[in-house]
Amino acid sequence: MAEFKHLVIVKFKEGVVVEEMVKGMEKLVSEIDAVKSFEWGQDVEGQEMLRQGFTHVFVMTFSKKEDYATFAAHPSHLEFSGPFSAAIEKIVVLDFPSVIVKPPA
Amino acid sequence: MAEFKHLVIVKFKEGVVVEEMVKGMEKLVSEIDAVKSFEWGQDVEGQEMLRQGFTHVFVMTFSKKEDYATFAAHPSHLEFSGPFSAAIEKIVVLDFPSVIVKPPA
Numbered sequence: 001m002a003e004f005k006h007l008v009i010v011k012f013k014e015g016v017v018v019e020e021m022v023k024g025m026e027k028l029v030s031e032i033d034a035v036k037s038f039e040w041g042q043d044v045e046g047q048e049m050l051r052q053g054f055t056h057v058f059v060m061t062f063s064k065k066e067d068y069a070t071f072a073a074h075p076s077h078l079e080f081s082g083p084f085s086a087a088i089e090k091i092v093v094l095d096f097p098s099v100i101v102k103p104p105a
Numbered sequence: 106m107a108e109f110k111h112l113v114i115v116k117f118k119e120g121v122v123v124e125e126m127v128k129g130m131e132k133l134v135s136e137i138d139a140v141k142s143f144e145w146g147q148d149v150e151g152q153e154m155l156r157q158g159f160t161h162v163f164v165m166t167f168s169k170k171e172d173y174a175t176f177a178a179h180p181s182h183l184e185f186s187g188p189f190s191a192a193i194e195k196i197v198v199l200d201f202p203s204v205i206v207k208p209p210a
Contacts, residue, residue, distance in 0.1 A: 005146060007162055009114070009199060029207050037208055041110060041201030042172075057112055057199050065149075092197065093155035093193035094114060094162050096146030102134050103142055 002097040003036070004068050006060040009092050011053045016087045018042075018056065025058060031076050034067040035060050044069055053090065061098070068095065107202040108141070109173050111165040114197050116158045121192045123147075123161065129185055130163060138183050139172040140165050158195065166203075173200065 012018055022040060029038040040058045043051050064069045071077055107156055117123055127145060134143040145163045148156050181192045 002132060005162075007114075007165070009112075009197065026182065026206050027169040033185050035207060037205065039172060039203050039205045041203050043199040043201050045198075045200040047198065048198065052197045054197055054199060057110075057201060091155065092157045092159055093150075093152065094146070094148040095152075096148050098146050100142065100144045101131050102140060 001064060002099065004018065004062040004065045005096055005098045006062070006068055006071070007094045007096070008058040009054045010058075011089045011091075012056065012087055013089045020083065021087055024083065028076055028080050032071050032074050034062060034070040035073070036063050036067070037061040050085050054092070065097070106169060107204065109167040109170045110201055110203045111167070111173055112199045112201070113163040113200065114159045115161050115163075116194045116196075117161065117192055118194045126189065126192055133158065133181055133185050136175050137179050139167060139175040139179070140177070141168050141172070144168040159197070170202070 012021070025040070027040070031037040037060075038060050040056065042056050043054070045051070060068075060071070062071065117126070130143070130145070134140040143163075143165050145161065147161050148159070150156070165173075166174070166175065
């Protein structure tokens with residue numbers, strides 16, 4: 001069965017301490033068993049025409065779509081949504097079953 | 106050492122046969138050893154305010170940043186860029202060392 005992924009890309013507002021946001025997310029995923037894995041990154045190539053102002057990526061992986069629903073409805077997630085929303089200038093969120101074509105070696 | 110990821114999110118133009126684009130990408134990554142793994146997905150939640158018109162995600166994983174550079178400069182990649190660029194209405198690309206906080210179980 002395909003894993004389900006919750007992908008978030010953002011541009012934070014000026015002055016936001018990104019480390020604190022990331023710590024908040026780390027705490028969040030550690031509290032919610034439904035999250036199978038969590039990774040994030042900051043763009044380092046800086047090709048502005050391609051990154052369109054976005055700088056950070058956050059990816060949560062779930063064993064199945066139902067686990068994502070559990071996460072989305074979890075009180076800790078709802079609580080975190082407030083400060084996170086306040087910190088971002090723009091965002092794109094995509095939720096999708098992951099199709100792996102070339103598997104990790 | 107952190108894996109390096111090449112993340113592409115797109116909205117395809119009307120009338121584009123997405124399956125053909127995906128097949129082209131599958132062929133591409135199968136031809137280029139530097140690509141460690143490849144996965145993709147199509148958003149199924151359809152929360153337009155959050156997905157901002159974007160519908161598809163493509164993620165390539167590399168063992169190190171140098172492998173990404175090899176991929177980016179590969180003739181097959183350059184050749185594929187033409188038809189791919191012609192097929193998309195909008196795109197965001199982010200390239201980043203992946204930080205894994207909660208590892209896969």
